[in-house]
Every structure is written in C-alpha cells, then in structure tokens.
Amino acid sequence: MRFLRRGRDLACREMVELVTDYLEGALDARDRERFERHLRGCEGCTAYLEQMRLTLRLAGRLEPEAIDPAFRDRLVEAFQGWAEGR
Numbered sequence: 001m002r003f004l005r006r007g008r009d010l011a012c013r014e015m016v017e018l019v020t021d022y023l024e025g026a027l028d029a030r031d032r033e034r035f036e037r038h039l040r041g042c043e044g045c046t047a048y049l050e051q052m053r054l055t056l057r058l059a060g061r062l063e064p065e066a067i068d069p070a071f072r073d074r075l076v077e078a079f080q081g082w083a084e085g086r
C-alpha cells in the first residue's frame, strides 16, 4: 500500500517536525489543515502522533529536546519503509 503522496502532502519527515507544534496548538490554521490531511492518508504518522500524545500524557508536558534525533530519524525511516510496502 502506498500512503505517501510526495509533492502533494507533507512529507513524513516534515510531519515529525510539526507534531509537537500540532499537539501544543501552535500551528496556524493552514498548517493544521495540511497536517490533518496528511494524517488521514498516512497510518505511520497517525501512529507517531498517538505515541507523542501518549508521551505527553505520561510526562505531563512535551519536551522536544528529550527526543533523541537519531531515534526520531529511525522512526521516520520505519514509517516510510512501511508506507512504501517494504
């Protein structure tokens, strides 16, 4: 299955960058709409968002600095591999 539609929707990597702003309500209406449109077509990012929501709930607040960038990159690669059917 192919959930990624490069060029039309946000790339998954961009989603990861925006997810903390999304959860904090910091996105403007236009970015929020793009974000949610991507979510509807991308199960990898939906799962990632749920993980971040859970983390936020457990931690009480979101600390983007606490997320290891290498770990984040691996997540993104895993999602992309899944979305591309590998």
Ligand SMILES: [Zn+2]
Binding pocket: 011, 012, 015, 038, 042, 044, 045
């Ligand atoms: Zn995605």
